[in-house]
Amino acid sequence: MIFSQLHRLGVLGINNRVGRYILRHNKRKFYPYVDNKVLTSELAHKWGISTPENYMVIKNYGTLRTLDARIAHLDSFVIKPAKGSQGNGIIVITEVIKKEVNGQIEIQCRRSNGKIMEIDEVKHHISGILSGLYSLGGQNDEAIIQSKIEMHPVFNDYSYGGIPDIRVIVFQGYPVMSMVRLPTRSSDGRANLHQGAIGAGITLATGLVNHAVIGKKLITHHPDTGSEIKHLVLPHWREILDLSAKCYDMVGLGYLGADIVITPDKGPVMLELNARPGLGIQIANLSGLVPRLELIAAHAHEKRDFKERVDFSMKHFI
């Protein structure tokens, strides 16, 4: 059977992920907490989990008219669809440029890739978000104007044009596997594996990189910065795991992916949660999820708080 090798390595397939983990452990009623980023950040606020600050939430087209005035005082920001997925529809504005033309102030925005966006283009993008272009299932959506996160200096040599994020798969509140996604030139500064970002597996016990891949190809150095990826040491590692384990208590989803960024000032910040996290993390770690998930399933009945669960994971997933 062609699948026997995958089975031997304990690779988790899509059908198995959906049938045995997502459908069993993720109750549908909790989905809005992760699918709608406005709700996620409200909930996180209550639980004391740090998230990027939301400057405003745009709910209808009418408010778009006054957008210029409302973003004029900002230096930088991020536009996000509340119900987006896979980073689609996200635009990072690094600079708000104010120009005086004929006595009126005109606003332009500079994107993270250096391109200039006219204010009309920004509004157009937001109206696209509102009409559901980027949302799951195409329903009407809201647009979040959020503070732009600064990159932690530890990533200076490991990222090209964007901010890396850390994905932790959490099963029953236990961190199971994690990776850091490092943007590259070909990923256009995005931390998206499908678009060519580096996926570097992080050993849970240590916070050190174990392997790194671009697509399916094993790599050792960042293609744009030339740094050896194994030399990357993630700061605040224990806090990152604690944060991700706490997210389980917060949203009640048994199988989730927590996306976390490390900021220079606030430390780890939860960016978003995912009820259907991808399987590429297995390639980045060169190991399968199934044995880890089964180990946790065997211990799931034991009552543990998030710190004890993280201890467990750091002890077993080395």
Added chain:
Amino acid sequence: MRTKIIAFTIFLLIFPLGILFYKVNYLNLSVLPQKVDDAWHLHLTIKPKAKESTRFPIPKTYPGVKITGEKIQAENAEIVIDSHADGNIGRWTKIGEGKSAILYSAKINIDPVSVKTFHKDYTQVYPKTFQKYLIVPTLTPEELEAIESLEGAILEGDEDKTSAIRKIFYYVDEEIRRNFGVTKIHESLFTGNGSPLVKAKIFNILARRQKVPSRIIVGIRMPTPQEEATKQKIHFTYTNEVFLSNKWIPVDTNRSYFGIRPENFLVLHRNYDDISKYLSRKNATYNIQIQRAKMNRFNKEEYRKEVAKSNSWLSNFSLYRLPLPLQQMFSTILLIPLGALVLAVARNFLGIPTLGIFTPILLTLFFKETSFGFGLLFFGVVVAIGIVERYVLDKFYLLAVPRLSIILTLVIVFMIGYTLFTVDGGFFSQKHLAFFPIVIVATNIERLSIMLAEEGLVNTSKSLIGTISISILVYLLFSIPSLEILMFTNPELLFSVIGILILIGKYKGYRVSEFLRFRDLVRQKKALEEQK
């Protein structure tokens, strides 16, 4: 829970089969309506010349020939049908004054007959009822002389009956050319020409002289499409049957068939001797008309009658009760779950990506409603319009719904252009259901262009190719006519489809695409283990 699911699934799978079994075995319904392709409409007009009464042969149902919708009528006369072992004979008795023509019509299905193996035959004694097939007709001295010299030339005298019959067959088939002008036995043997009837007679005499039961078959050959088109007049024709190794073997010395009766030959009567006098022009004139039945691929009407006749509670659930336009619609709609089944297999077992979940099926319906070529062209054009729109209208900063509506309108413009500038205008001439997929496909285009912008050409092409290949696969499936009619006749099979879908839904194994996705993981892991 698990056992409950399994039990439920098994029930869903078995239940329709049970109903099917019940319908076939207890209600005596056919699994499928009979095909109309090989059905014929036979119209026989007989004008008797006799004053009081006469007889005439009419077709009879027997294995290989099915006669339905038989109608017979005659003015100023009484008709009685006698059934004999060799065929049905109508009896016409005049009552009252005036001319009387007999009109006979029926629908006829013919299955070919083929005998594959022939054994040597040394039978000496035959049952009494076979005596009439062994009597050699009285021959004139010239005929006898010609026959005897022929036998001397082609037979050795010590062969078994099967071999002797074969030799006779080859001689009559090959050495006597078909010539409608030659109707006398000795003339035929002398000139090497003969009418079908005389050839059948010669074969019959030679066989009976070898003590092999033999008879002349009166039949009608169904017209070829060309003959049908040119309205060629149809006559009775004559072949033979001989009794060898306990079987009647069909033999046709006019068309070189030995042991085969093709599907275009209708046996009217099995013993020419009994009816030859009724066929003579002195007795009556026969006008034979035959048309190929063309209405449907399958004869739904007959099946509907079958269902009504069964008088079962199940007949209330038959889709054959619906008016015809609805029937046509449902026969397509009932295929959709089968398409979904293919889609589920393609996505969950193979892992083929598609653009939207049901887009491939909608595309298939579109192919089916228009044509495959046009469907593909249309899809290509819509994709192109979507991509071009993305680049051109992007600068206008339009809201999403108006922009999608513009795409939709452009698609309609294309359709008008296409229809105006192609001769057949095939697209609009037919169906209404086609408009439904247009909207859906057009809506998916925005998705496509976003995907193109965000996931790149490679991933988008994968989804596009996946979508098109699945829809082609489903289209091929939908093109099997017996499948369509099977679902329409037995819609309870939908429950089996649900059962199979549950099984697919419970599948937790890998997808074929994951084998490709994680193949490098396996390879690299191996390499690392070897290094250690």
